[in-house]
Amino acid sequence: MNKIVDNAEIAIHDIKDDAILMLGGFGLCGIPENSIAALVKKGVKNLTCISNNAGVDDFGIGLMLQKKQVKKMISSYVGENAEFERQLLSGELEVELIPQGTLATRCMAAGYGIPAIFTPAGVGTEVATGKEVRNFNGKDYLLEFAFDADFALVKAWKGDADGNLIFKATARNFNPLMAMAGKITIAEVEELVPSGELDPNNIHVPGIYVHRIFQGKNYEKRIEQRTVRKS
Amino acid sequence: MNKIVDNAEIAIHDIKDDAILMLGGFGLCGIPENSIAALVKKGVKNLTCISNNAGVDDFGIGLMLQKKQVKKMISSYVGENAEFERQLLSGELEVELIPQGTLATRCMAAGYGIPAIFTPAGVGTEVATGKEVRNFNGKDYLLEFAFDADFALVKAWKGDADGNLIFKATARNFNPLMAMAGKITIAEVEELVPSGELDPNNIHVPGIYVHRIFQGKNYEKRIEQRTVRKS
Amino acid sequence: MALTKEQIAQRIAKELKDGYYVNLGIGIPTLVANYIPEGVNVVLQSENGLLGMGPFPLEGDEDADMINAGKQTITTLPGSAFFDSAMSFGMIRAGKVDLTVLGAMEVSDQGDIANWKIPGKMVKGMGGAMDLVASAQNIIVAMMHTNPKGASKLLPACTLPLTGVKCIKKIVTDIAVLEVTPQGFMLLERAPGVSVEEIKEKTTGRLIVNGEIPEIQFV
Amino acid sequence: MALTKEQIAQRIAKELKDGYYVNLGIGIPTLVANYIPEGVNVVLQSENGLLGMGPFPLEGDEDADMINAGKQTITTLPGSAFFDSAMSFGMIRAGKVDLTVLGAMEVSDQGDIANWKIPGKMVKGMGGAMDLVASAQNIIVAMMHTNPKGASKLLPACTLPLTGVKCIKKIVTDIAVLEVTPQGFMLLERAPGVSVEEIKEKTTGRLIVNGEIPEIQFV
Numbered sequence: 019m020n021k022i023v024d025n026a027e028i029a030i031h032d033i034k035d036d037a038i039l040m041l042g043g044f045g046l047c048g049i050p051e052n053s054i055a056a057l058v059k060k061g062v063k064n065l066t067c068i069s070n071n072a073g074v075d076d077f078g079i080g081l082m083l084q085k086k087q088v089k090k091m092i093s094s095y096v097g098e099n100a101e102f103e104r105q106l107l108s109g110e111l112e113v114e115l116i117p118q119g120t121l122a123t124r125c126m127a128a129g130y131g132i133p134a135i136f137t138p139a140g141v142g143t144e145v146a147t148g149k150e151v152r153n154f155n156g157k158d159y160l161l162e163f164a165f166d167a168d169f170a171l172v173k174a175w176k177g178d179a180d181g182n183l184i185f186k187a188t189a190r191n192f193n194p195l196m197a198m199a200g201k202i203t204i205a206e207v208e209e210l211v212p213s214g215e216l217d218p219n220n221i222h223v224p225g226i227y228v229h230r231i232f233q234g235k236n237y238e239k240r241i242e243q244r245t246v247r248k249s
Numbered sequence: 250m251n252k253i254v255d256n257a258e259i260a261i262h263d264i265k266d267d268a269i270l271m272l273g274g275f276g277l278c279g280i281p282e283n284s285i286a287a288l289v290k291k292g293v294k295n296l297t298c299i300s301n302n303a304g305v306d307d308f309g310i311g312l313m314l315q316k317k318q319v320k321k322m323i324s325s326y327v328g329e330n331a332e333f334e335r336q337l338l339s340g341e342l343e344v345e346l347i348p349q350g351t352l353a354t355r356c357m358a359a360g361y362g363i364p365a366i367f368t369p370a371g372v373g374t375e376v377a378t379g380k381e382v383r384n385f386n387g388k389d390y391l392l393e394f395a396f397d398a399d400f401a402l403v404k405a406w407k408g409d410a411d412g413n414l415i416f417k418a419t420a421r422n423f424n425p426l427m428a429m430a431g432k433i434t435i436a437e438v439e440e441l442v443p444s445g446e447l448d449p450n451n452i453h454v455p456g457i458y459v460h461r462i463f464q465g466k467n468y469e470k471r472i473e474q475r476t477v478r479k480s
Numbered sequence: 481m482a483l484t485k486e487q488i489a490q491r492i493a494k495e496l497k498d499g500y501y502v503n504l505g506i507g508i509p510t511l512v513a514n515y516i517p518e519g520v521n522v523v524l525q526s527e528n529g530l531l532g533m534g535p536f537p538l539e540g541d542e543d544a545d546m547i548n549a550g551k552q553t554i555t556t557l558p559g560s561a562f563f564d565s566a567m568s569f570g571m572i573r574a575g576k577v578d579l580t581v582l583g584a585m586e587v588s589d590q591g592d593i594a595n596w597k598i599p600g601k602m603v604k605g606m607g608g609a610m611d612l613v614a615s616a617q618n619i620i621v622a623m624m625h626t627n628p629k630g631a632s633k634l635l636p637a638c639t640l641p642l643t644g645v646k647c648i649k650k651i652v653t654d655i656a657v658l659e660v661t662p663q664g665f666m667l668l669e670r671a672p673g674v675s676v677e678e679i680k681e682k683t684t685g686r687l688i689v690n691g692e693i694p695e696i697q698f699v
Numbered sequence: 700m701a702l703t704k705e706q707i708a709q710r711i712a713k714e715l716k717d718g719y720y721v722n723l724g725i726g727i728p729t730l731v732a733n734y735i736p737e738g739v740n741v742v743l744q745s746e747n748g749l750l751g752m753g754p755f756p757l758e759g760d761e762d763a764d765m766i767n768a769g770k771q772t773i774t775t776l777p778g779s780a781f782f783d784s785a786m787s788f789g790m791i792r793a794g795k796v797d798l799t800v801l802g803a804m805e806v807s808d809q810g811d812i813a814n815w816k817i818p819g820k821m822v823k824g825m826g827g828a829m830d831l832v833a834s835a836q837n838i839i840v841a842m843m844h845t846n847p848k849g850a851s852k853l854l855p856a857c858t859l860p861l862t863g864v865k866c867i868k869k870i871v872t873d874i875a876v877l878e879v880t881p882q883g884f885m886l887l888e889r890a891p892g893v894s895v896e897e898i899k900e901k902t903t904g905r906l907i908v909n910g911e912i913p914e915i916q917f918v
Binding site: 130131132133134135136137138154155157159163184185186187218219220 | 354362390418
């Protein structure tokens, strides 16, 4: 049973129009650059993308927006790009905004086989519209459901032949959660190592959750807000 | 703000009669040996202990049972010791048996601020008695509540001055979950290192969850089922 | 002739497919690991928090921090990973484990299982069994066909407190291999030399016998 | 004279206590990190998945994998830890973060806050703000007392879509420090040279003024 595939094109070969995708990353940090490029090349349409953000005009999910491949975004914060705004205002693109912690926890619930959880985020706001409210110990919570995504596309720092993944610094963000949540999980890694080279004590996502893995290439790793201090 | 305390006696100084405790470990693997010894020495009574198992006659929670300090055990598997059985049959000890995954997830829920979760474990069995059953996508689940424990006593492999914890191999088990779930979390570690010596990428429990930490001593690390193969 | 425990495990091992993640319970199920077919790579999960469980350690190599769900000292194989018990049961609930093998005291012809409690006897607890049977897609029970008193363990309904309902897919006993179907236990194979009549006698639940029943093959 | 943004941050920094875990929002709240009092050790949480956030990197040391919740390049301090976003909001929901500082468009005298959406304008989303305000025990809002048109941002009820209800405990504006009480905004301090009358004029919500109101001190 070999999980290693040669490249992103092969890894995403069976992603079809109308698929529901999860894409890891926070802003442009830790996004699956290779898989996104392959999706753009393949030209699949009508995608639902669950991703905390929607990239910028010429990078990340923004590249898929440019080609009008996205039908719906499920995110906590979007609109860092002009094309996104244009499509949203023209009605070409649907957007569902949900709190960031709710987004993360709905991913985790999927990966943990928990169909629904309760969170206080959004109680009393328009996010609560149509949702079940329940009081526990004097505090109100919303019932939120686990996501059900066809594919999860994640980017890790290191991965091995068994699909075990390790993420680096804050590029971890949503990646492990989505890796655990996808019905089929595709991981691209900066460094693919043979089985047994990663310390089993330091694995962030055990390989059981990962179906395909490939050595990524040409990472740009663009910085969205370069901020420095004087020495 | 110093989280380091000198020893187990100081760490548990404010655990009083009737407290609800979580104790990490699976069988005798990864149990907080020093904290248990200090509890025995202190002689606090009427304790409720949330712990996957109850130790053996002369080790682990068994030591607290010998001194009749435990009012109630909440566990998934118990009775590896005679004194436990005697107290249970005589009505001195109350036991609530819950599925192992439910136990783990109710700890996690507490550490994640989720008041309740749904799990299929126990549906249709006596574990479901009195519990709310809810159907999601054609499958029945039980509503299970987050634990509410006064103290969590855990054992880690390495810890630093900020309370960050790393566990070793299968001694991880319930320890990180309970560390995150306790209102006050007391961690004993095999190796206490200065701030900055642990790789921030490999932390299992971030220090924000840990209130007191101390260098454990005289670890016996008893093996319950020594099993070997012929060379 | 009835199968030995080793032979039950050997027969179950034929159900393993390359790439499977497998959880083996205590007792006969543990023995399945000894018969994994050539060319089939499976990864063993231990629900206390390990994927990639290896054989028992050599004498002197035991590590108190490295045990399986049966609390036995074990080793790990290359590619293994440790995790906490919430993630362990998370992957079980999420259906990531391809096959679960466990023992039973009773199985009903609707696939209910009882294996954790005998009223009147000291109850030790269900451990992870209820989570496993409620979550796994593919569960095989490994057990003797009858209890020590000779009474059938394949029943119209379980008499002991249940561990899970309508969850068992297949049963391998010392005399038969059976599938749980909506119509009851479907007899698939019989132990070498054991007659269909004997299996009928020892099965109290609904038993379906369609045509010739082949003998169990081990290879 | 009204406080500068830096001075608002400086005043809020006085609320920090040794050992606090603190989440600072984007804008004025970020500046609070520059005024942490001597001898007070606080740990900064960034909700994308970091405890122990340090200052911005020196030029050339930027790491694309090391950013804060505002997507700015940052560094870490000794004792830091990385984790995923579910754990990050887990610790927030579980009340482990001692103090949250964030900006607002409007605050009501019951402690409601609106800071994520202006109807008719492009909506970018709430990010983690709804989680933070619904979970934190201790929330301080840092904002100007009035909007650019001069209208009060401290209202009897928010007019914009809410981010959270009855959650704000304290407000530090350019002219005042206020506590949210069951009776409304309790005026605690005023900016140096700013009169109570001016604060009254610029506060539409219920304002409570008890006795002499001291000027804000920065040390």
